[in-house]
Amino acid sequence: MLTTQKEQLREKDKAVRFKRTPQRLAILEFLKDNTSHPSAEEIYRTVGKKYESMSFATVYNTLHALTRAGALRELTIDPERKRYDPNTSRHHHLICLTCGKIFDVPDDIRVDLPKAMQGDFIVVGNHVEFYAHCPLCGKKRKAS
Amino acid sequence: MLTTQKEQLREKDKAVRFKRTPQRLAILEFLKDNTSHPSAEEIYRTVGKKYESMSFATVYNTLHALTRAGALRELTIDPERKRYDPNTSRHHHLICLTCGKIFDVPDDIRVDLPKAMQGDFIVVGNHVEFYAHCPLCGKKRKAS
């Protein structure tokens, strides 16, 4: 979502050929139907263990390529690191303030820029972040 | 918004006394009524130039102290760095995908968790991010 015009052009050029390497296929398979919103480090650790050794550079390379291709969404909701979401259809997120887990929130929500701003800005997308306590952590809180 | 329970406790302890040092007052003054959503680096550069020399550690120390005290909000909308917002009343943000500027969006928006999730999660807050092109950058785009 946060690319300059120049970067978008550059990325378009590079998107010409996408090689299906074993590393990329392994990452792709790990990400498929994955709703855990993993970080690069989690992907590196999990995929590297399950399939074959792989460098961090390759993980990032793949994540960037997939993001460019629109097959992946980079989330900024976690201030510590980027998280990746293979679900690119419109939806929102909830982060548990206790355990840090990120949950999907379906896009039942109609969000519009206030009318006063609508004439001035060309809105491309939006994203709602909910800060909350998840069922498990909420229960633990009550107990203490 | 993103602190663990343990961190919250630790921060509460430290919040006991807040010394009014010249550095902190200078940062506070710079931040007052500032709607530019500056990064730590921008604060360091601007305040350091205008008033007196100051270390990066002090900037972060102050930002953390103010955030803890609830006088400042840390924004995660910019994936590259944290941004700080002295306006702690409920509102949302819009980031220009071309120039990166962040704009305030008044809280005319009612955002609720879908009913299906409301029973399970204890929602503490929410934040809407709009991705857009600002008036200036939108005009430039049309021209090209």
Place this chain on the structure above:
DNA sequence: ATAAATGCAAAGCATTTGCAGTAAA
């Protein structure tokens, strides 16, 4: 063949930390 991806290690930024000296309270 050739263009792109890999792996490694080094570099780059943003942010944090340890600690001795300094200054609010």
Place this chain on the structure above:
DNA sequence: TTTACTGCAAATGCTTTGCATTTAT
């Protein structure tokens, strides 16, 4: 005078980059 803050520099953590080698096409 006590306790917190400052400044410095080193350390950390996430992400990027350069480059020689390998591999998909």
